[in-house]
Amino acid sequence: MRTWLLILVLAVGTVLMKTIGPVLAGGRQPPAPLTRVIALTAPALISGLIVAGTFTQGQQLVIDARAVGLAVGAAALWFRAPAAVALLLAAIVCAVLRLIT
Amino acid sequence: MRWRPGDWPEGLRASMPLALPVVAVGVSFGLLAAPLLGAIPSVLMSAVVWSGTAQFAALTILTSGGGTALAAGAGLLANTRFLPMGFAIAPSMTGGKLRRLLKGALLADASFVIGHRGGGQFDISAIAWAAPVQYVGWVLGTVVGVAGATAIGDPSRWGLDVLFPVFYLSLLLPDLFPEHFQGGSGLDPRGPQNLRPIIVAVLAAAITLALTPILPAGVPVLVAAAAALLGLRAPRQPMTQAGDDA
Numbered sequence: 001m002r003t004w005l006l007i008l009v010l011a012v013g014t015v016l017m018k019t020i021g022p023v024l025a026g027g028r029q030p031p032a033p034l035t036r037v038i039a040l041t042a043p044a045l046i047s048g049l050i051v052a053g054t055f056t057q058g059q060q061l062v063i064d065a066r067a068v069g070l071a072v073g074a075a076a077l078w079f080r081a082p083a084a085v086a087l088l089l090a091a092i093v094c095a096v097l098r099l100i101t
Numbered sequence: 102m103r104w105r106p107g108d109w110p111e112g113l114r115a116s117m118p119l120a121l122p123v124v125a126v127g128v129s130f131g132l133l134a135a136p137l138l139g140a141i142p143s144v145l146m147s148a149v150v151w152s153g154t155a156q157f158a159a160l161t162i163l164t165s166g167g168g169t170a171l172a173a174g175a176g177l178l179a180n181t182r183f184l185p186m187g188f189a190i191a192p193s194m195t196g197g198k199l200r201r202l203l204k205g206a207l208l209a210d211a212s213f214v215i216g217h218r219g220g221g222q223f224d225i226s227a228i229a230w231a232a233p234v235q236y237v238g239w240v241l242g243t244v245v246g247v248a249g250a251t252a253i254g255d256p257s258r259w260g261l262d263v264l265f266p267v268f269y270l271s272l273l274l275p276d277l278f279p280e281h282f283q284g285g286s287g288l289d290p291r292g293p294q295n296l297r298p299i300i301v302a303v304l305a306a307a308i309t310l311a312l313t314p315i316l317p318a319g320v321p322v323l324v325a326a327a328a329a330l331l332g333l334r335a336p337r338q339p340m341t342q343a344g345d346d347a
Binding site for chain 1: 121122125126129138139142145146149150151152154155156157158159161165166169172173175176177178179180181182183184185186187188189190191192194198201202204205206208258259260261262263264265266267268269270271272273274276277281282297298301302303304305306308309310313314315316317318319321322323325326327328329330331332333335336
């Protein structure tokens, strides 16, 4: 039940955010400060998600195989490897580390 | 939309190279989502939400122990970037409200880039035609991932949980270092406007780390999004020296 609700909210919300501009604006822009904040929301949130997905375990801060996997993925991305390759490398490194430790 | 035989629409052609990466990320999502949400809801989510960023964000919160409301909040915040994108393409659109709504709904990150013609101009037809490959690839990839998930069991045993942060990083890095990832010459001096996303990202990371021990899982990430409020300050003129932006 909660899962269906989550899917519904995300689906409706996403379509709303994509279509509000096209429906409302005939060349009109939201106020400049608001536009800047909205544009910065993605880097802020994504950065938070990276940290939460790598260095936290519940309420604990941890450094484990995920940190190494992320570092490998980051290096691959920095040298312009396709995202699929970076994902694969990171997962392999992470899995191997977990096998041997 | 016009179909001219023997003449592939620009957006369709331009989106072809995305097929494989989109499928790969879809597989990652399916692998991680199936144990948590179940097979059918995972596929349905990809079919109706069609946004890797929002879906991974919601899943990250659920995985780390946050509730449904937090997961929905994170997913929606992750997609607020579509607001400015929608306003950006709006002036290039023609037709009535319904037509603009339908074409706006076809917008995706890569389509935005594919349709960009510089100087605030967008090829709306290219944006619309870039959608099919990405949509079909995303849903198909999820189906494959869900099928694989039943075969391999616990995703963390195979190092798959690291797919979340690496996927995000693949979205974040081009945002933070556009000249590096667009094959720029590297000679372009970095203005304060370019520096700002980096400062915001670092600040958000610090907030998340600092709040993790004291707040329930999922909440620190939402608070970290407040780092975007730095955008309230008007940026300096691009020609001036960067330095005191923090």
